[in-house]
Amino acid sequence: MPALLGIDPLLVGDVLWTPLLIVLLKVLIIFAVGLLATMLNVWFLRKVIAGMQNRVGPNKTGPFGLLQTLADGIKLFFKEDLIPERADNFVFRLAPYLTFVPAFLAFAIVPLGGDFTGGNDGTVTWFGEVTRVQLADPPVGVLFAVAISSIAVYGIMLAGWASGSKYPLLGSVRASAQMVSYEAALGMSLATVVLVAGTLSTSGIVANQTTVGTWHLVTTGIIPFVIFLIASTAEMNLPPFDLVEAEQELVGGYNTEYSSIRFGLFFLGEFMNPITMSLLLSTLFFGGPNPIAFGDTVINIPLIPGALEGTVWVMLKMFAFLYAFVWFRATFPRLRYDQLMDLGWKVLIPASLGWFMLLAAQRVGDVAGWDPVITTVVAAIVLLVSYSLLQLALRTSRLEREREGAMF
Amino acid sequence: MELFVFICAAVMVLLGALGVILRSNPVHAALSLVLTLFGVAVLFVAQEAHFLAAVQVIVYAGAIVVLFLFVIMLLGVDKAEDIKTEPLTAQRPLALVLGVGVFAVLAAAIVTSTESVVRRGEGLSVTNVEDPDANIRQIARSIFGDYVFAFEVVSILLLVAVVGTVLLTRRQRREAVVSK
Numbered sequence: 255m256p257a258l259l260g261i262d263p264l265l266v267g268d269v270l271w272t273p274l275l276i277v278l279l280k281v282l283i284i285f286a287v288g289l290l291a292t293m294l295n296v297w298f299l300r301k302v303i304a305g306m307q308n309r310v311g312p313n314k315t316g317p318f319g320l321l322q323t324l325a326d327g328i329k330l331f332f333k334e335d336l337i338p339e340r341a342d343n344f345v346f347r348l349a350p351y352l353t354f355v356p357a358f359l360a361f362a363i364v365p366l367g368g369d370f371t372g373g374n375d376g377t378v379t380w381f382g383e384v385t386r387v388q389l390a391d392p393p394v395g396v397l398f399a400v401a402i403s404s405i406a407v408y409g410i411m412l413a414g415w416a417s418g419s420k421y422p423l424l425g426s427v428r429a430s431a432q433m434v435s436y437e438a439a440l441g442m443s444l445a446t447v448v449l450v451a452g453t454l455s456t457s458g459i460v461a462n463q464t465t466v467g468t469w470h471l472v473t474t475g476i477i478p479f480v481i482f483l484i485a486s487t488a489e490m491n492l493p494p495f496d497l498v499e500a501e502q503e504l505v506g507g508y509n510t511e512y513s514s515i516r517f518g519l520f521f522l523g524e525f526m527n528p529i530t531m532s533l534l535l536s537t538l539f540f541g542g543p544n545p546i547a548f549g550d551t552v553i554n555i556p557l558i559p560g561a562l563e564g565t566v567w568v569m570l571k572m573f574a575f576l577y578a579f580v581w582f583r584a585t586f587p588r589l590r591y592d593q594l595m596d597l598g599w600k601v602l603i604p605a606s607l608g609w610f611m612l613l614a615a616q617r618v619g620d621v622a623g624w625d626p627v628i629t630t631v632v633a634a635i636v637l638l639v640s641y642s643l644l645q646l647a648l649r650t651s652r653l654e655r656e657r658e659g660a661m662f
Numbered sequence: 663m664e665l666f667v668f669i670c671a672a673v674m675v676l677l678g679a680l681g682v683i684l685r686s687n688p689v690h691a692a693l694s695l696v697l698t699l700f701g702v703a704v705l706f707v708a709q710e711a712h713f714l715a716a717v718q719v720i721v722y723a724g725a726i727v728v729l730f731l732f733v734i735m736l737l738g739v740d741k742a743e744d745i746k747t748e749p750l751t752a753q754r755p756l757a758l759v760l761g762v763g764v765f766a767v768l769a770a771a772i773v774t775s776t777e778s779v780v781r782r783g784e785g786l787s788v789t790n791v792e793d794p795d796a797n798i799r800q801i802a803r804s805i806f807g808d809y810v811f812a813f814e815v816v817s818i819l820l821l822v823a824v825v826g827t828v829l830l831t832r833r834q835r836r837e838a839v840v841s842k
Contacts, residue, residue, distance in 0.1 A: 345689065393797070397716035404724025408696070411728065415689060415735055423735065430732050434725060441720075454713075454798070
């Protein structure tokens with residue numbers, strides 16, 4: 255055995271250990287980066303919001319208050335862990351992990367770096383192995399993200415139910431309705447990206463958008479991006495869609511009965527989600543690790559070697575969205591519940607579906623060799639007619655309700 | 663390796679299925695159903711059917727069981743004693759008869775169709791399996807090409823079910839208003 259190990263320390267038996275070790279290393283790095291990023295995200299959010307509200311924000315623990323979250327985390331660990339008497343024991347313990355684990359899983363499929371420019375396919379060579387700067391690149395990468403976000407509903411839902419208390423239950427019922435509703439719009443706007451890119455894998459989607467002109471933001475026509483941004487904000491229960499934990503109405507929402515590190519896990523998942531969603535947004539619509547390039551002129555970041563540059567670009571794009579999410583939090587007042595449902599079902603879903611049909615019609619026209627202008631105009635007219643029919647149906651049902659004496 | 667994955671997934675599926683039947687708490691039963699669905703998704707991945715696995719998780723685990731749970735919570739039937747009462751008498755013996763019937767039909771279908779299934783599988787060449795998108799293309803071809811009529815009929819059926827439900831509940835309310 256030692257002789258065999260002498261040839262290649264990473265070849266034992268028939269199994270080549272290098273790829274396995276690289277995957278393990280990636281898992282470790284992604285887990286650590288995820289935790290660290292979440293910690294910094296909390297600090298970032300508090301600092302930015304404080305700035306917007308003319309306050310100082312955390313400034314005592316560590317330089318610029320950077321270690322505030324770490325201190326809070328340590329405090330949570332040492333607090334007493336309470337399980338309410340009426341709680342469902344097993345589900346109550348399970349729920350925090352169902353929030354925390356999906357948040358990390360979504361991180362796994364986002365390309366975090368690599369060079370996709372000039373015909374490169376974004377692979378890098380580590381220890382003699384060709385690999386990607388992302389944990390996994392499944393052939394259905396984007397669908398994996400959707401599946402993960404649909405699993406995330408369980409954590410919140412079960413937490414509220416298992417607490418055996420009224421307000422958490424109300425919070426979780428709200429959450430499940432909201433998240434299932436907005437998932438449809440989210441998936442539909444994501445489908446437009448897949449339609450334009452022609453692939454489901456995240457690395458393929460990134461490789462497809464090397465210049466600003468080919469960013470999916472441009473090629474899908476901005477509307478899907480706007481819908482995706484709104485729907486993802488609602489999907490993560492961030493303000494202005496944070497009815498799940500509306501303090502004034504529900505005490506604290508689904509996690510009222512949680513304490514100690516179980517609450518900490520919810521908190522971690524909740525602040526992990528904006529990071530993964532920002533990464534996903536930059537991957538889907540803004541070219542991920544690709545540098546900003548207009549035609550042949552590429553804006554290169556000076557002093558940074560080519561392989562690292564992708565990672566820097568991902569970080570920059572991610573920060574832009576993280577800032578936007580904090581900005582939303584500081585700007586918009588919370589929606590009323592019926593407004594939330596109206597926005598989801600009557601605006602976002604029809605809009606995303608209609609836009610998807612328009613793009614699909616253009617694709618079909620392209621293949622069949624129709625005049626693109628006429629195809630677009632005809633499709634737009636058909637969609638307008640369907641939209642007016644929808645409005646008519648909504649109007650009729652509202653009049654009907656009012657005739658019966660309903661107040662809403 | 664494949665056998666190991668299959669055994670793990672099969673244990674997941676069977677444990678989940680048993681849980682659905684045996685757990686007395688409706689929420690626990692619904693969670694067991696999620697376990698079963700995940701096991702089936704793992705089996706799909708093991709068969710290189712990544713798209714089916716993702717859709718399985720998105721549609722069944724992410725939407726349908728969430729809806730089940732939603733209804734269970736909304737109606738407040740989330741305690742074990744709530745399902746002791748039986749609104750339909752003779753439900754249990756009927757379920758047994760139907761269950762045996764469905765099992766017999768499925769078993770017969772599997773036994774008789776082994777030949778045709780094997781022949782169908784020949785269409786999937788090895789290169790197709792290696793190209794990740796070929797899988798999706800093939801599903802799209804058969805749903806929106808070969809079986810488009812059946813597909814549309816099923817979607818209309820679902821639409822009719824939704825419209826019918828709305829209509830039934832609304833009619834009841836109108837009668838209630840009139841009787842006041």
